[in-house]
Amino acid sequence: MPSNTSVKDARVVALIGNPNTGKSSLFNALCGMNARVGNYPGVTVEQKVGRLSGTAETIDVIDLPGTYSLAARSADEAVAVNVLSGEIPQQAKPEVAIVILDAANVERNLYLFSQIYELGLPVIVVMNMWDRVTSEGLTVNAELLSQRLGVPVVCTSANKRKGIDELKKTIESTLRSPASTPRPEQFARAMFPSVFHDEVKQLTEWLESQGRKPSTYQVDRLLIDSDGHFQKLICQSGLPDIATKIEDARLRLQTAGCKVPMFETKARYAWVRKLIDGAVVRQESRSASPSDRIDRWLTHRWVGMLFFVFVMFIVFQSITLFAKFPMDGIQWLQAQASGGVEAVLAPGALRSLIVDGVIGGVGGVIVFLPQIAILFLFIAILEDCGYMARAAFVMDKLMTTVGLSGKSFLPLMSSFACAVPGIMATRTIESRKDRMVTLLIAPLMSCSARLPVYVLMVSAFVPDTKYVGGWITLQGMVLMFMQSLGAMVAIPVAWLLKKFFFPGEPATFLMELHSYKWPSPVVIYQRVWERLLSFVVRAGTLIFCTSILVWAAVYFPGDHLSLDSSVSKLERLQSEVSETIAKQPSSPRGTEAPIEDPNIANMQSKIDEAQELVNQQRSKLIEGSFLGMVGHRIEPFVKPLGWDWKIGVAVVASFPAREVIIATLGTIYSLGSDQDENSQGLQHQMQIAEWPNDGKPVFSLATALSIMVFFALCAQCSATLMTIRRETNSWRWPIFSFVYMTTLAYIGAWLTYQCFRFWS
Amino acid sequence: MSLPNISLDDLQQGESAIIIEIIGDDVVASRLMEMGLIEDEPIAMVGRAPMGDPTEFAVRGYRISLRKSESVRVLVRREP
Numbered sequence: 001m002p003s004n005t006s007v008k009d010a011r012v013v014a015l016i017g018n019p020n021t022g023k024s025s026l027f028n029a030l031c032g033m034n035a036r037v038g039n040y041p042g043v044t045v046e047q048k049v050g051r052l053s054g055t056a057e058t059i060d061v062i063d064l065p066g067t068y069s070l071a072a073r074s075a076d077e078a079v080a081v082n083v084l085s086g087e088i089p090q091q092a093k094p095e096v097a098i099v100i101l102d103a104a105n106v107e108r109n110l111y112l113f114s115q116i117y118e119l120g121l122p123v124i125v126v127m128n129m130w131d132r133v134t135s136e137g138l139t140v141n142a143e144l145l146s147q148r149l150g151v152p153v154v155c156t157s158a159n160k161r162k163g164i165d166e167l168k169k170t171i172e173s174t175l176r177s178p179a180s181t182p183r184p185e186q187f188a189r190a191m192f193p194s195v196f197h198d199e200v201k202q203l204t205e206w207l208e209s210q211g212r213k214p215s216t217y218q219v220d221r222l223l224i225d226s227d228g229h230f231q232k233l234i235c236q237s238g239l240p241d242i243a244t245k246i247e248d249a250r251l252r253l254q255t256a257g258c259k260v261p262m263f264e265t266k267a268r269y270a271w272v273r274k275l276i277d278g279a280v281v282r283q284e285s286r287s288a289s290p291s292d293r294i295d296r297w298l299t300h301r302w303v304g305m306l307f308f309v310f311v312m313f314i315v316f317q318s319i320t321l322f323a324k325f326p327m328d329g330i331q332w333l334q335a336q337a338s339g340g341v342e343a344v345l346a347p348g349a350l351r352s353l354i355v356d357g358v359i360g361g362v363g364g365v366i367v368f369l370p371q372i373a374i375l376f377l378f379i380a381i382l383e384d385c386g387y388m389a390r391a392a393f394v395m396d397k398l399m400t401t402v403g404l405s406g407k408s409f410l411p412l413m414s415s416f417a418c419a420v421p422g423i424m425a426t427r428t429i430e431s432r433k434d435r436m437v438t439l440l441i442a443p444l445m446s447c448s449a450r451l452p453v454y455v456l457m458v459s460a461f462v463p464d465t466k467y468v469g470g471w472i473t474l475q476g477m478v479l480m481f482m483q484s485l486g487a488m489v490a491i492p493v494a495w496l497l498k499k500f501f502f503p504g505e506p507a508t509f510l511m512e513l514h515s516y517k518w519p520s521p522v523v524i525y526q527r528v529w530e531r532l533l534s535f536v537v538r539a540g541t542l543i544f545c546t547s548i549l550v551w552a553a554v555y556f557p558g559d560h561l562s563l564d565s566s567v568s569k570l571e572r573l574q575s576e577v578s579e580t581i582a583k584q585p586s587s588p589r590g591t592e593a594p595i596e597d598p599n600i601a602n603m604q605s606k607i608d609e610a611q612e613l614v615n616q617q618r619s620k621l622i623e624g625s626f627l628g629m630v631g632h633r634i635e636p637f638v639k640p641l642g643w644d645w646k647i648g649v650a651v652v653a654s655f656p657a658r659e660v661i662i663a664t665l666g667t668i669y670s671l672g673s674d675q676d677e678n679s680q681g682l683q684h685q686m687q688i689a690e691w692p693n694d695g696k697p698v699f700s701l702a703t704a705l706s707i708m709v710f711f712a713l714c715a716q717c718s719a720t721l722m723t724i725r726r727e728t729n730s731w732r733w734p735i736f737s738f739v740y741m742t743t744l745a746y747i748g749a750w751l752t753y754q755c756f757r758f759w760s
Numbered sequence: 761m762s763l764p765n766i767s768l769d770d771l772q773q774g775e776s777a778i779i780i781e782i783i784g785d786d787v788v789a790s791r792l793m794e795m796g797l798i799e800d801e802p803i804a805m806v807g808r809a810p811m812g813d814p815t816e817f818a819v820r821g822y823r824i825s826l827r828k829s830e831s832v833r834v835l836v837r838r839e840p
Binding site for chain 1: 811
């Protein structure tokens, strides 16, 4: 919890504003990149606290979630107002509210301000994106606004680091001597009809007589928001008749001609108009703005669609293209690290823990960092230039067919690379229900970690049949089917989740379409860095733990003494050979002279023998390990899927990350664990594996398909589950995901095996 | 002379109108109003998404995207 680490006497200010006002870049400009991130208790909202840099006093800045209004319909939406009123446990009440406005869209942004203004906190207004004021043909008189409101107004361009020092000074001076509190006549609230004020007074008196101490703000919200957060809260708190009291008050207001909730917005916007009259002038031009002209093409019936497909193509091509090199690099580093440890440590439990548990487990996840980084980079660019909102605009209609919105498209698309960034990208979905459904189906998209499993199975067991003169191959078709299976299954799953777990009206899709702008490198760098860091730190620590657990289950309780001595012997032999080769008189390059040396050939065969022994001992140990026991125990359950205990073990062991299954299969089929999907040895071993009782081959086409279907649908990825845990702030949803996906995978694999077992 | 009432969804690209009222008092209605869609406010239709829904509108100097299910609830009159 960030608040626990904060200094006791730190002053606290809060940063609040509409979405897309550049709030996070202002936060980063104020506090640098070291924010403490946590979760508010009981909600899915991220709690972000930073420390103001370069000030004499210690000042903490709370970054509140972007919102258009303080009217809260859910606990998530109530976070902002609860923080501002000091009602969050362990979070000090902020002394100043910094309200950030989009300087190019002052009018609508001031709506939220009008509500915050009434909370009674000292306020500082920040006009961000000030550089856009001139470019969009606006005149904004900040000084006049400051006079009218009686609060300081600071103009900034956070992405260019302009106006930041002035803002810091204003924060310090406001904390020292806050401006005089505005008089209630100054509030937009004063423009509410008098009947409403009477009802508020009555309800407040009644609530006080019941021993409650509601703030004016809360009573306002009780009366205005039908089915709002505070109404739900107070109705659950055991006050008799409160629901009817509120209903009656609303009815009286209705008959008195005070339309709820319309009167509030009307009064507030009227107040805003009066406030900005003469201070904000927009040149009314009949011709479309440059941004509108771009939009005519990018959301055009054909051009827009083609452009969208083109952008997606570029993004995903880049991921596969540019990530390859750094991924190879990481794997190389991993091999170097393992080699280094093996050179220093003698074979034994510690070495196995470091090499197989730590380096192998964590490396298996880190290897996806380049892909994730590239994806985050594209998301950040698309978000910052304004195209992301258009992508959602273009895809919305398609996504509504499964009950989601256009905003779900990119998170789901991203999940084809890796579910982790996909799930993290769901933060942009405002509707909680949509976000939950998107987040729960994202792991079904075929991520890049599934591909090696498919490649291995397809190349070993799917016949290499070619059609149409070799243009279409059966293997390619199976591969494509496996890649799209998850997405196809996701459609009914989304529908069911929406129907049974997150029922209710489809969420509203009011979305602001910002004018296009050039993406700011600073903003993009910060976003990518922030997300990567949170992936590595949050997911990494837990992945580390699961890797260790699985390692322990494979390592214990077997007696590794004989294996360790065999490994030592093997390594001694190997180093002897390399030394002998090194001592040989150098032969001309390209000739294989040393191999013909009978001495070396002899040693080589000894090495092969030792290797064989090590492999056998290894697979024996696995069979006797906790994991092996589990494997034998679950054999009756996996047999209907066409699997033997070895496959069962490999699947269980691949819980931390699915691609681990290849290495595990390698170990079990006594080939050593350094197998990859193209290893001829592993493919061959699998092809000749037999059931012990009747000698039939274990692996048939049906079994291979059943394994692939299982992997297409299962949740064998601790990183994904940990990300779901983090994003939903509860263990309930990762457990739910794991259970539903494993069930789906089991049923899918069973159906596949039963359909295909008689075919081949 | 006033023209017959139509909904925001009836506007053609480039056409503008004046908001008369938002139908209903639920979350959608209050969200629309919070976003500045209030009676007597001018609003213009900017363009539709490739698949015909949602639609982009210009109001109070910014652009907002509304689904058909939302825009049919906004009654408007064409500017004479």
